[in-house]
Amino acid sequence: MENKINQFPSEIIFYGGTGQAKVVRPIVEYYGSKLVAVFDDSPNLEKPFQDVPLYLGSELEEWIKNRKELELGFCVTIGDPHGRARIKLHRELEGEGLSPITLAHPTAFISKNAKIGVGSQIMAGSIIGPEVELSQDCIVNTNANVDHESFLDSGVEISPGATLCGLVNVGVNGWVGAGATVLPRIQIGSDAIVGAGAVVTKNVESGQTVVGIPAKPLKDSEAQK
Numbered sequence: 001m002e003n004k005i006n007q008f009p010s011e012i013i014f015y016g017g018t019g020q021a022k023v024v025r026p027i028v029e030y031y032g033s034k035l036v037a038v039f040d041d042s043p044n045l046e047k048p049f050q051d052v053p054l055y056l057g058s059e060l061e062e063w064i065k066n067r068k069e070l071e072l073g074f075c076v077t078i079g080d081p082h083g084r085a086r087i088k089l090h091r092e093l094e095g096e097g098l099s100p101i102t103l104a105h106p107t108a109f110i111s112k113n114a115k116i117g118v119g120s121q122i123m124a125g126s127i128i129g130p131e132v133e134l135s136q137d138c139i140v141n142t143n144a145n146v147d148h149e150s151f152l153d154s155g156v157e158i159s160p161g162a163t164l165c166g167l168v169n170v171g172v173n174g175w176v177g178a179g180a181t182v183l184p185r186i187q188i189g190s191d192a193i194v195g196a197g198a199v200v201t202k203n204v205e206s207g208q209t210v211v212g213i214p215a216k217p218l219k220d221s222e223a224q225k
């Protein structure tokens with residue numbers, strides 16, 4: 001798999017009009033692309049950018065029909081923890097003929113032999129270590145550290161300032177909260193959540209939320225509903 005990072009069509013749309021859209025826009029503009037529209041499914045969402053039109057997701061098909069430009073890139077700018085939505089929208093938008101973009105902030109460090117899946121987003125100051133593999137639609141947020149030989153399955157999000165030590169494995173749609181530390185060789189199951197600031201010393205089961213130091217399961221977490 002060859003990484004196609006920061007190789008964007010000249011025009012791009014975002015799907016998702018909140019915080020992730022704000023942090024991704026400067027990156028696509030830095031690499032010379034133009035954000036031409038934002039789509040979101042929330043009818044009452046305030047426009048994230050005054051100079052870019054906001055549409056409902058249901059208007060996308062019609063909007064695409066009226067375009068003249070041939071190639072259009074897209075980024076699913078939905079974080080916290082909606083990896084499965086990113087994966088689904090990625091598939092749908094590609095089905096409409098749009099091209100997924102894979103991006104990294106210019107201050108992120110990505111090891112030469114790391115593999116970065118299509119649709120992934122790597123934010124400012126983050127570090128992707130040697131032999132790390134990110135599957136599609138992952139987010140590695142500001143100042144996060146994914147160390148050597150770790151593997152992130154599709155739709156995983158690593159929040160700002162979190163550290164995955166070496167050989168950590170995170171399942172589909174796993175979410176590691178801000179500032180958390182995951183010790184070497186830990187396995188985090190799919191749809192699991194690691195709370196902000198946690199130190200994970202034991203494997204986390206699929207669908208489980210863990211918090212604290214050392215991290216312990218949180219019963220009936222709202223975040224998973």
Ligand SMILES: CC(C)(COP(=O)(O)OP(=O)(O)OC[C@H]1O[C@@H](n2cnc3c(N)ncnc32)[C@H](O)[C@@H]1OP(=O)(O)O)[C@@H](O)C(=O)NCCC(=O)NCCS
Binds near residue numbers: 209223
């Ligand atoms: C773990 C988390 C998902 C739980 O959310 P939730 O299910 O809505 O849980 P609640 O807020 O109802 O809290 C339930 C209990 O867990 C505690 N708790 C919640 N998050 C905690 C954390 N990160 N560390 C320690 N305890 C935590 C609460 O104090 C509360 O305890 P109490 O019942 O004794 O009052 C959430 O708190 C969290 O840490 N999210 C990560 C946020 C983040 O990093 N965002 C990144 C932004 S880019």
